[in-house]
Amino acid sequence: MTLEATIAGLTKESKKAARVVANLATTAKNQALLAMAEALVRRKTYIQAENEKDLAAGRDQGLSAAMLDRLALSDKVISAMVDGLREVAALPDPVGEIAEMQRRPSGIMVGRMRIPLGVIGMIYESRPNVTVDAAALCLKAGNAVILRGGSEALRSNLALVQVLRDCLAAEKIDSAAIQVIPVSDRAAVTCMLQREEEIDLIIPRGGEGLIRFVAENSRIPVLKHYKGVCHVFVDAGADPEMAMRIALNGKTQRPGVCNALEALLVHRDSAAKLLPALGDRLAAAGVEVRGCPQTLALIPSGKPAVAEDWGMEFLDLILAVKVVADITEAMAHIAQYGSQHTEVIITNNHSHAQRFLREVDASSVMVNASTRFSDGGQYGLGAEIGISTTKLHAYGPMGLRALTTRKFVVYGEGQIRE
Amino acid sequence: MTLEATIAGLTKESKKAARVVANLATTAKNQALLAMAEALVRRKTYIQAENEKDLAAGRDQGLSAAMLDRLALSDKVISAMVDGLREVAALPDPVGEIAEMQRRPSGIMVGRMRIPLGVIGMIYESRPNVTVDAAALCLKAGNAVILRGGSEALRSNLALVQVLRDCLAAEKIDSAAIQVIPVSDRAAVTCMLQREEEIDLIIPRGGEGLIRFVAENSRIPVLKHYKGVCHVFVDAGADPEMAMRIALNGKTQRPGVCNALEALLVHRDSAAKLLPALGDRLAAAGVEVRGCPQTLALIPSGKPAVAEDWGMEFLDLILAVKVVADITEAMAHIAQYGSQHTEVIITNNHSHAQRFLREVDASSVMVNASTRFSDGGQYGLGAEIGISTTKLHAYGPMGLRALTTRKFVVYGEGQIRE
Secondary structure, three states: OHHHHHHHHHHHHHHHHHHHHHOOOHHHHHHHHHHHHHHHHOOOOHHHHHHHHHHHHHHHHHOHHHHHHHHHHOOOHHHHHHHHHHHHHHHEEEEEEEEEEOOOOOOOEEEEEEEOOEEEEEEEOOOHHHHHHHHHHHHHHOOEEEEEEHHHHHHHHHHHHHHHHHHHHHHHHHHHEEEEEEOOOOOHHHHOOOOOOOEEEEHHHHHHHHHHHHHHHHHOOOOOOOOEEEEEEEOOOOOHHHHHHHHHHHHEEEEOOOOOOOEEEEHHHHHHHEEEEEEEHHHHOOOOOOOOHHHHHOOOOOOEOOOHHHHOOOOOEEEEEEEOHHHHHHHHHHHHHOOOOOEEEEOOOOOHHHHHHHHHHOOOEEOOOOOOOOOHHOOEEEEEEEEEEOOOOOOOOEEEHHHHHEEEEEEEEEEOOO | OOHHHHHHHHHHHHHHHHHHHOOHHHHHHHOOOOOHHHHHHOOOHHHHHHHHHHHHHHHHHOOOOHHHHHHOOOOOHHHHHHHHHHHHHOOOOOOOOOEEEEEEOOOOOOEEEEEEEEEEEEEEEEOOOHHHHHHHHHOOOOOOOEEEEOOHHHHHHHHHHHHHHHHHOOOOHHHEEEEEOOOOOOOOHHHHOOOOOOOOEEEEOOHHHHHHHHHHHOOOEOOOOOOOEEEEEEOOOOOHHHHHHHHHHHHHHOOOOOOOEEEEEEHHHHHHHHHHHHHHHHHHOEEEEEOHHHHHHOOOOOOOOOHHHHOOOOOOOEEEEEOOOOHHHHHHHHHOOOOOOOEEEEOOHHHHHHHHHHHOOOOOOEEEEOHHHHHHHOOOOOOOOOOOOOOOOEEEEOOOOHHHHEEEEEEEEEEEOO
């Protein structure tokens, strides 16, 4: 069988299974999720043995220690997966909710019912924990899911999904609702991205290269973010202590993630009060400053910023710092260099706060808070399936509801259109 | 200048204008819309003179009388455009609404603010009234719009948009917010569909051929419906009078539109009570029945249905009729042949009504009402920009809100992530 035929067969099975899981009762979905949590614990030896094969192959291929670490299904990682499954089971079921029901002048009642999207394709890199998290969220939202993780994690992913599918089968649910692309060939991804008749949505997670590849080759809608270049603008008259706390938290709490702070914009009237002390605190935290000339006059330990530093996603202990004339220049800088992820103003000026919230085009816009709050869990969405920085369908962190849509439902009593 | 460069220059101007109209106050948008309504009346002679050139060219090219009729900007058509502009001005402005604001355990307040999408590309066929309706809806939702109508209507569309743009300029609004692709070459559409950096959403309206061309060539998300193959299922025990009324209304009130009825499925226990009388009424209304053998036994004047009649969008006084064993067979038929547009059950059985509403996958699902109600105006959305039968972003009739999205807004008081 050709690769194309293999993938087509698999996606068709997913589409059939999607019709089944779309109509499962909430209790059936929750029971399956809780059974999966138990099974991951019970079958840990099997999972870790398969994972060990991936790790051994990875060591042979010379994967870095960091990559091997991300690949490893340690007891701790499995335990986090188990907690994740239980959390998803505890979330309210979005499917079937009817809202906005109203009586129209014709006498019909019109409302909107929340329904699953159908088949979700997840394409991601190393971490096998995405496998379980994504499967759980897709199932809870009534969707079938097709998983395609990193090729170096294929045996681990197949083992994890085997355990999940056995639980579906035990609950008499079509186990094709959760599938893994069983080959590591990258051509399989290209085939998958052509199956627009069966797959309703693609969510890629990983580095910018993977995401661009998916976006450029997909005939199916893609929800994605390429990167997070998050700015904090410190307005005139802002509390320097608050600005310092939020800048340090954004940059140093977890520098390798997409909602970390990458660039600080400082109103010229706040520069002298803020930058010398902030420079010391950043240096003490091991952060390299790349500044404009006005910044370097106040933080002499910094390096001169080059053109590429503006709009750069460092994912590291490096912070670009620029002194600006006012909020208008700050917002123009953000419009030019931002990535529509998360943008923050530190201000005590009410109209500036309102203007920034209204006018800045980003999926999260904040006043007086750390960029690190830009997260489905922190926002109360429950677990997060990804972040979208494109505006269609979802913008920002995506939880269960982003895996659903709404249809119109009409209750009539024999009405016809005059 | 190459065609590619012309289109790129135009879309870049639209993107710049989008930033302006996104931040207009509601009163500014409404004033512009009301000024446009007045200007269409005031400059009717100019508009109709340009329209006459299109009509003359159309007559020379041998366009059908029906096509010339759709192309004509009669006083009545212009008056309907004027009414449309006033209606859009009267609609509530969706932009800026903040909903779901909640305090999170961290102390931050998180909510969602409704914002425009950016630049909308409208691609459509003959009727120049779409030009004004779409421009009005896009402007009210804070978006820039790029219009591409039928080549036979180019002079009419340019004239209409000239009038609208003069009103924008008079109100000191960047007139690039409303643009027409100024060439009739179809290659211009292909160029437009590549401008993903500037255009956020494409809405095609017209025949299936146009829509497939757009969907296959677009790098930009497309909201569309190919066709409307709407079914009515008459359950066992349904009121035959109600079934007859709804079937006749769906088929005959306006047979050429996408929410017209195309196929009737009748439970075998309802067939003898319904079909003979319905057959007479349909014949009296000039409707040709194409039936399964059981149908023809009860409507002898009908013709035998061939395989292609199931799932066919007749857009004409033709109705496919099939007798089915039960609701399960009816729903399986709809799943196979429906177009996810509008599906109806006529029933007096509560659990069948609930099951049909829940399980049928269509953008509108109805109980005891005519398919003809599937319409933005009838649903209370205000004017309609189109209908989507794909599930991402919008499913079903699309009004102003479908031209917007939501960003997260966060109000903090200095919180950082622990």
